[in-house]
Amino acid sequence: MKVHQFLKISESMPPQPNVLTRNIGDAILYHSNPIFRAIRDKTIAFKYRFTTRDPMNYFSSPFLALGEIKKRKLLPYLTNINTLYTLEKTRPNIFTLDDVKGMRINFNSSAVHECCHVIASEILMSNSEKSKITSNNKKQKEKEFLLDAMLEEAFADSTELLSSIYNKTEAQKFSAFYNTYIQCSDEENSLLASCLKRYGYFHLAQACIYISLITHFMCKGIDSKDILGLKKLYPENPVFSLKSNIERDRNLLFKLFERRISPFRIKLDEIFFRFNGVSLYKSQIHSLDPIKFMHSLPSKYLISVDEMIRIILVRKSK
Numbered sequence: 001m002k003v004h005q006f007l008k009i010s011e012s013m014p015p016q017p018n019v020l021t022r023n024i025g026d027a028i029l030y031h032s033n034p035i036f037r038a039i040r041d042k043t044i045a046f047k048y049r050f051t052t053r054d055p056m057n058y059f060s061s062p063f064l065a066l067g068e069i070k071k072r073k074l075l076p077y078l079t080n081i082n083t084l085y086t087l088e089k090t091r092p093n094i095f096t097l098d099d100v101k102g103m104r105i106n107f108n109s110s111a112v113h114e115c116c117h118v119i120a121s122e123i124l125m126s127n128s129e130k131s132k133i134t135s136n137n138k139k140q141k142e143k144e145f146l147l148d149a150m151l152e153e154a155f156a157d158s159t160e161l162l163s164s165i166y167n168k169t170e171a172q173k174f175s176a177f178y179n180t181y182i183q184c185s186d187e188e189n190s191l192l193a194s195c196l197k198r199y200g201y202f203h204l205a206q207a208c209i210y211i212s213l214i215t216h217f218m219c220k221g222i223d224s225k226d227i228l229g230l231k232k233l234y235p236e237n238p239v240f241s242l243k244s245n246i247e248r249d250r251n252l253l254f255k256l257f258e259r260r261i262s263p264f265r266i267k268l269d270e271i272f273f274r275f276n277g278v279s280l281y282k283s284q285i286h287s288l289d290p291i292k293f294m295h296s297l298p299s300k301y302l303i304s305v306d307e308m309i310r311i312i313l314v315r316k317s318k
């Protein structure tokens, strides 16, 4: 597809106040992807604003800026579509979307990923206040901070993964390339779609969040002990059954999330925790069982996970 064709599709989208028109693919995804739209609308409903200014140096170091983003309720983004207009204006009808990908234009990680962080954070905070959890124990507080951070991450990764099912055309896939960390191949998308049919949206989303959480927390595969813990927590979810044909689907989900656990990211998580004053040792973090811990604070964690899923729940009619 040529750049000018993509720009034409983008410009043909109906105007919408929640769309960032200067972000590549934003209008296309907002109108064609129900998950992208739900995340954008909820972020704005939580009174977050998007800005082209970057007062917290987000684009220099996104993960160090996360605390400031939440404090200021401000999400910086880049007006990266201007680059496509420059290409087209200077050399009309020459460049293709593949050429653009080769240019490595900066993508807007704030369009979906950081929105998921702030949505999950708002939900966790509100349920923590409602259930009046106030611990003075430093270690307990640190464990909660860790779990909140990892749950935000798991929600973000699960949202991106599930949203990829809806990106079918070349223009939609190109838009996703500039707005999400996770993109799936056509084959992976059809496997995900068949899981969706078999298990239903709610159960699949629930499985994604927990599999992603365990994968990140332990940096290991899902074993039968984890599945038994999840089965006890959610006996009605078929993805947590011990049957061998379901294990295949679980492994597929695990493999899709595993890609995000590079040595680079593990190091980043570690620095993020130290930056936020967590003094637990690596070994203590890895020995923390997230499922058990969440089970000990159900009015905060289990309710929050359900609320997160309801935000990205796609009804069949859409």
Ligand SMILES: [Zn+2]
Pocket: 113, 117, 153, 156
């Ligand atoms: Zn993140």
